[in-house]
C-alpha cells in the first residue's frame with residue numbers, strides 16, 4: 001500500500017454534480033489540499049456517474065488518495081457505485097454530524113453529495129468535517145469493520 005498524505009483527496013462528479021464539484025475543487029485548493037480530479041471535466045448532460053465514481057473509488061481503495069468525494073445529482077447513484085469497490089466505505093451525506101461520525105465510528109473513506117440537494121455552504125461544512133475526522137477504532141468499531149471486511153474476501 002502506498003503512503004498517502006492526508007491532504008491528497010480525490011473528487012469526481014457527473015453532470016448532476018459538476019457545478020458543485022468545480023466550486024469544491026477551488027475551495028479545497030484554497031485550503032491547501034492536493035486534489036486529483038477524476039472528472040467530469042465539462043458539463044455533458046448525457047454522461048454516466050459510474051464512469052467517474054469507479055476510478056475514484058479504486059483510487060481510494062488502493063490508497064492513491066487519502067479520501068474521496070463523489071457528487072452526482074442526488075448522491076445516491078454515486079454511493080451505490082462506490083460501495084461496489086472492496087475497501088471503500090462510502091455514504092451519502094446530508095448532515096454535519098454524519099460527515100464526521102461516519103469516519104469516527106465506521107471508518108468512512110468516501111462521501112457522496114447531491115449536487116441538486118446540497119448547497120455550496122453546506123458542502124464546505126460537510127467536507128471539512130469529513131476530512132478532519134479520524135477513525136476512533138474502539139474494539140466495537142474494529143469488530144464491526146472486520147465483519148464487513150470478511151465478506152469482501
Ligand SMILES: O=P(O)(O)OC[C@H]1O[C@@H](O)[C@H](O)[C@@H]1O
Pocket residue numbers: 014015016017045049072073074075076077078
Ligand atoms: O440528469 P439525469 O440523467 O436525469 O439524472 C442523473 C442523476 O440521476 C441519478 O442517477 C444520479 O444522481 C445522477 O446524477
